[in-house]
Amino acid sequence: MKDIYYDLGRLSALLAPNKTMLGKGAVGETGKEIKILGGKRALIVTDPGVMKAGLISSVAHALKAEGIDVEIYDRVEAEPPARVVDEASEVARKGRFDVIVGFGGGSSLDVAKGVAVMATNRGKIVDHVGVNMITSRGLPKVLIPTTAGTGSEATWVCVVTDEEANTKKSLYSHLLLPEVAILDPAVTTSMPPAITAFTGFDAFVHAVESYVSVNATPYTRIMAHEALRLITANLPVAYAKGDDLRARYNMLLASNLAGMAFASGGLGACHGLAYPLGTEFHMPHGKSNALMIAHVMAFNCMASLERYAEVAVAMGENIAGLSIYEAAAKSVDAVKRLLAAVNISSRLSDYGIGEKDVPKLVEGALKQSRFYVPNPRNLIEADIEAIYRKAL
Numbered sequence: 051m052k053d054i055y056y057d058l059g060r061l062s063a064l065l066a067p068n069k070t071m072l073g074k075g076a077v078g079e080t081g082k083e084i085k086i087l088g089g090k091r092a093l094i095v096t097d098p099g100v101m102k103a104g105l106i107s108s109v110a111h112a113l114k115a116e117g118i119d120v121e122i123y124d125r126v127e128a129e130p131p132a133r134v135v136d137e138a139s140e141v142a143r144k145g146r147f148d149v150i151v152g153f154g155g156g157s158s159l160d161v162a163k164g165v166a167v168m169a170t171n172r173g174k175i176v177d178h179v180g181v182n183m184i185t186s187r188g189l190p191k192v193l194i195p196t197t198a199g200t201g202s203e204a205t206w207v208c209v210v211t212d213e214e215a216n217t218k219k220s221l222y223s224h225l226l227l228p229e230v231a232i233l234d235p236a237v238t239t240s241m242p243p244a245i246t247a248f249t250g251f252d253a254f255v256h257a258v259e260s261y262v263s264v265n266a267t268p269y270t271r272i273m274a275h276e277a278l279r280l281i282t283a284n285l286p287v288a289y290a291k292g293d294d295l296r297a298r299y300n301m302l303l304a305s306n307l308a309g310m311a312f313a314s315g316g317l318g319a320c321h322g323l324a325y326p327l328g329t330e331f332h333m334p335h336g337k338s339n340a341l342m343i344a345h346v347m348a349f350n351c352m353a354s355l356e357r358y359a360e361v362a363v364a365m366g367e368n369i370a371g372l373s374i375y376e377a378a379a380k381s382v383d384a385v386k387r388l389l390a391a392v393n394i395s396s397r398l399s400d401y402g403i404g405e406k407d408v409p410k411l412v413e414g415a416l417k418q419s420r421f422y423v424p425n426p427r428n429l430i431e432a433d434i435e436a437i438y439r440k441a442l
């Protein structure tokens with residue numbers, strides 16, 4: 051009862067794209083959507099991997115069919131450095147483009163969001179780090195994910211790597227939300243099993259962290275709960291049978307829901323502890339989160355027993371007859387089972403990371419304090435160190 055009162059007694063908001071389209075063949079609608087936005091010259095922002103996979107032709111064809119000029123910027127790097135956004139923004143300004151299309155994984159979508167706003171804002175992308183630091187609206191953007199994980203197409207966030215400071219920096223602005231998000235399972239079927247597993251786990255971590263976040267809202271809990279259910283049931287299928295359209299559809303929907311859930315409800319300690327694995331060991335974002343999530347859930351569990359029991363239920367666990375402690379612990383068992391199903395180890399040592407690396411991981415994680423505020427259990431430096439040591 052107290053919790054319901056709490057929810058009713060505070061303002062809740064849901065940040066979401068203006069329009070979201072979901073279904074097989076949705077990419078074919080991209081040209082029409084750009085015409086509605088008044089676009090005539092589109093810059094597609096993508097990465098070399100997507101180019102190599104030959105996926106770009108489906109989007110380029112849809113744009114050309116509507117008479118839209120198309121150019122491609124394909125130099126997006128993983129964990130995108132700020133300089134990539136600055137370089138692509140210069141391309142967008144000089145080429146006088148009037149719409150930006152992000153096509154690819156989270157890195158391509160984040161760069162596309164940054165480019166769309168920096169096309170009409172002064173300075174460099176790092177000058178706008180923080181909350182609501184972007185002043186000019188920027189160009190309209192259409193975002194099309196080719197992985198099911200980051201949910202970047204549904205969020206008001208853009209994350210870049212500041213190479214000089216060796217850390218990740220985030221921009222938050224409603225101006226980063228796309229005018230149109232297009233979710234087409236057909237462009238995700240060629241994703242290899244390992245990438246499917248890692249990106250799918252990023253979505254899972256968004257869902258679980260936003261579900262237990264102290265800033266969760268009635269909207270975000272509904273979305274996160276459904277995302278947990280969908281991911282548990284569909285990630286192993288998408289991993290085992292990449293061309294299963296139903297599993298791919300459900301994973302895209304889940305990552306989109308989880309994206310909206312965390313963008314409004316917040317993340318937690320797993321993202322804070324995963325980031326240093328990216329900056330120190332160049333581990334992809336989804337992989338680092340997958341590696342840490344079971345350890346962080348085991349640490350957090352006792353601080354939010356009811357919520358973790360609900361996570362267990364969303365993940366299909368039977369908690370009938372169990373104490374609240376046992377029921378909450380079931381969520382940790384369930385995530386371990388899901389990790390095993392898609393062949394991901396939760397041991398840092400399996401990735402060549404050892405005892406000697408712990409101090410710099412702790413140092414890196416301490417820079418990510420914004421993630422510890424919504425986390426259900428407070429963390430001090432000794433807690434962060436203990437979690438890394440348990441993960442060795």
Ligand SMILES: [Fe+2]
Nearest residue numbers: 200252256335
């Ligand atoms: Fe993430």
